Amino acid sequence: MAALPTTVHYPASFNDLNSNSSLLITSKAKLKFPNSPSNKTLAHTFHCIRGSNSVCSRRNVYVSNVLHRNREAICDQMNGTLHNLKRWFEFIRSIFPGGSWWNLSDSEHKIDGSTMAAKPLTVWKALRQMWVLVADEKWILCAAFVALTVAAVSEISMPGILTATVFSAQNGDMLVFYQNSQLLIWLCFTSGICSGLRSGCFAIANTILVKRLRETLYSSLLLQDISFFDKEAVGNLTSRISTDCQRLSHTIGNDIHLILRNIVQVTILGIGAFITLMTLSWPLALSSLAVCVLLSAIFLIYGQYQKKTALLAQDFTASANEVAQETLSLMRTVRAYGTEREEYQRFTHWLDKLAFVGMRESVACGIWTLSFNTLYRSTQVLAVLLGGISILSGSVSAEQLTKYVLYCEWLIYAAWRLQDNMSSLLQSVGACEKVFHLLHLPPSSEFLSKGVKLEKLSGSIEFVNVSFHYSSRKKVLILRKANFSIKANEVVAIVGTSGSGKSTLISLLLRLYEPTYGEIFIDGVPVEQMDIRWLRKNIGFVGQEPHLFHMDVKSNISYGYSRSIKQEEIEAAAKKAYAHEFISALPNGYDTIIDDNLLSGGQKQRIAIARALLRDPAILVLDEATSALDAESEGYIKEVLHSLKKNSKRTVIIIAQRLSTIEAADRILVMNDGQVVDSGRHRELLQRNGVYGRLFGIQTD
Structure with missing residues (x-):
């Protein structure tokens, strides 16, 4: 490090250390560090006009401290620079293939930290499922495949005929030139017509695919247990139906049919070009084969990475949609609490994750494009160089080399389109992996079995040792061996504190959930043996x-x-x-x-x-049904309920927090901590001064 001239300026108070002396100091310092091109030297020249030795000594210490602090600051600056250089070096190393920058394992966890449970979906399995959805329209697909084959053969026939036409004109062979020109015109029209027919048929099949995919997915979701919807967010599911299914909107209409066309062309052209190449120059043939193998290996790695990023992108999109739907549907609450900034941060959190994955996928795509173009151009250069050497040596003619170059160009272009469409297909399959997983969820057992249908439902109900917990909270029992019975045509009220299990009883009665333990009987028949749809038609809720x-x-x-x-x-x-x-x-x-x-x-x-x-209905259930009514309407509803009970002979179950609603009930069941702890009429329960008496006292006070 270069020498640093240092001039030290002392504060005014420093000159007053000795009132009897005046001091003038001029300091020049050269600062160098050990283990560097310049050694540390410190030279001070003090010109003391007058003063004591102690004052000069104290001022000398002051100068040393200042220079020491300057040295530490420079060292800190150098350490910071080295640290930044180290960080840049680590970043550059991480962005190379296989580096930590490409790692997506941290993004494969959902909000609760659990990894996605769905098994990876292979492309072959996805294609089979797509075929099942469009199998009824086989005639469209057959017409598309025939048109595809004719168009592909027509296109790959053109380079050879085109070369022969050019060189026949050069040689003055007018008959061959005329015949080849006619054939080229026919091939041009045939290729155009069949290509249009092919694209139209595949587009129709693709529209049918997306329609039936959404229908099947929606049907599968409708047939799930209620517990499924307790775990899955609504915004997430709607995103699967709309966004994920839309990703397949061009799978058949674009990706699959172009893949098939390019496979036909690459197969025929590849075999023909390789045989021709071996006859022309075996080094050129082997070099071209090596380039194709290397491109395939790079594409396999890129394709798997692209499939993973597509799946993560769809999951993050679904999470962002879930936040947006929840926020917009609860906008009044958001405005009331002034949490616009918090909701914005929740939304941008998922957008940041989406950008994180998208950035890496884009860089991977750039690396793939760079690799393909570099190897593609290398193949062209090798073909021209080795072919030119063969012409100079007289082993091949210019017509043969031109035909080969055209076929080689067509072959590489077809291979590029094949891999590009395969990449798009992998991305679509990866994005829709969750959709195919949801399609194969087994329906709820209540829709599979046909139970008993009674001739007439009288409405007697009995709960026998019923216990229940939600699947998401298995350690928390909502009901604990609940036992009670309700007679037919009886008006029964169920009361209790919040969380005591009142509404859970009704959910079990409607078979929205199944009891963990115990049984429920209606007219003496276990509810699990009854036809579920018939039962719900006879219950008004x-x-x-x-x-x-x-x-x-x-x-x-x-x-x-x-x-x-x-x-x-x-x-x-x-x-x-x-x-x-x-x-x-x-x-x-x-x-x-x-x-x-x-x-x-x-x-x-x-x-x-x-x-x-x-x-x-034979059974009418009102779960806090009068909670939103004014006092006048509530009085009318109470009269209606009693008149219905007397005139139409039905069982009425009322769950209420407002105890004034249920004073005239035939019987009141009192619940506490998941159990029925008391029952009786209104006056009887008040006289016992139990849980009901305390609740009634709190409301009346």
Whole structure:
């Protein structure tokens, strides 16, 4: 390091160390480091005009400290530079093939840290599944394959005929020139017509594939257990149906048919060109073969990496869609709590992961393109050089070499298109791996077995030692040996604190879940032996939160009703639920399309009650159904429930937090910690001063 001239300027207070002396110091220092081209030397020249030796000594120490600090700062700067150089060197080393920069293992984990459970999907298995979806349209595929073969043969015949035509004109052979020209014209038209027919037929088949893929996937999802939807996010599933299936939109129409065409051309051209090449020059033949083998090896590595990145990209896209759907559907909550920035960060978190994978896939694609173009041009140069040497030696003619070069050019171009389409196919299969996994999920057992259908359902219910836990929380028991019975035509209320298992009882009764232990009987028949669809048609259910579809009011009330329904029946059900008046006041009455902002919570709840009443069920379940109603409407609903019970002979189960709703019930079941701890009428339970008495006291206070 070069010598550093240093001038030290002291603060004014330093001159006052000795009041009886005045000091003027001029300091010149040369700073060098050991183990460097220049050694450390320190030369100080002090000119003391007057003053004591102690003052000069103290000032000498001060100068040494300043120079020591300067030396440490320079050392720190050098260490920082070396550290940055080391980091750059490690980064450059990591981006080479096989380096840590290409590692995607950290990205293969989902939010909960668990690796994706789906087994890797091979291309052959994916193609077989695609064939099953389009097998009914075999005539389209047969026409496409015939047109493909004719077009491929026509295209690969052109280079040889074109060469013969050129050299026949050069040699003055007009008859051969005329015949070859006619043949070229016919091949041109044949190739064009068959290529258009081929593309059109494959495009039709591809449209059918995507349509049936979405239909089959949607059908598979509809037949899953409710526990499946407890684990899978809705945004993730909708992304599979829309985005992932769309990735296959050009698989048959573009990738597969071009792959088949190029396979035909590469096979015929490859064999012919290699034989011709061996006759011309065996070194040229072996060099071309080596280039093809090397390209295939590079493509195999790149193809597998591209398939993995495509799968990760679709998973991250699905996660981003899930966040966006959740945020936009809960925008009022987001605005109320001012969490726009947090939601933006949640969304960009997945976009960053998507960019992380996309960047590596793009670099890999660039390396593949670089390798192909370099080897491709090398093959051309070798062909010209070795071919030129063969011409100079007189072993081949210019016509033979020209024909070979044209065929070699066509062969390499076809090989490039083949590998490019294979790359696109691998990317599509990798992106849709989750879709094919969902397609083969077994349907819920309730849709496979046909159970018992009773002639008439009276509505008696019995729970015997029923225990239950959710599959996602196996250590937390929601119900603990629940035992109770409900007589036919009885109005029974179930009350308890939040989380005591009230709504879980109804889910088990509807067979949305199966009990972990114990059995449930309806009219003395175990529910697992009953026909599930028949059972649900005989149970009217109104949940805690009113969920209405984006349809007109009439369709929402008649939703799930099997037979044709008249307008008078719909209006009668609406009147019983005290919904007819406000429905009639809507812009289009019963034909008004429902959206989120059109109706209040109480109005939605009354439409849901009208839907349940229209079915005229043997068992009517109201799970907090009056929670969104005002006091007047709640009073009307209580009167309606009792009149229905007396006139139509049905079992009514009411789950309520507002105890005023269930005072007139025939019996009240009290739940606590997953068990039925008490039962009786309203006054009886108050006199016992148990859990029910405490709950009633809290509400009345």
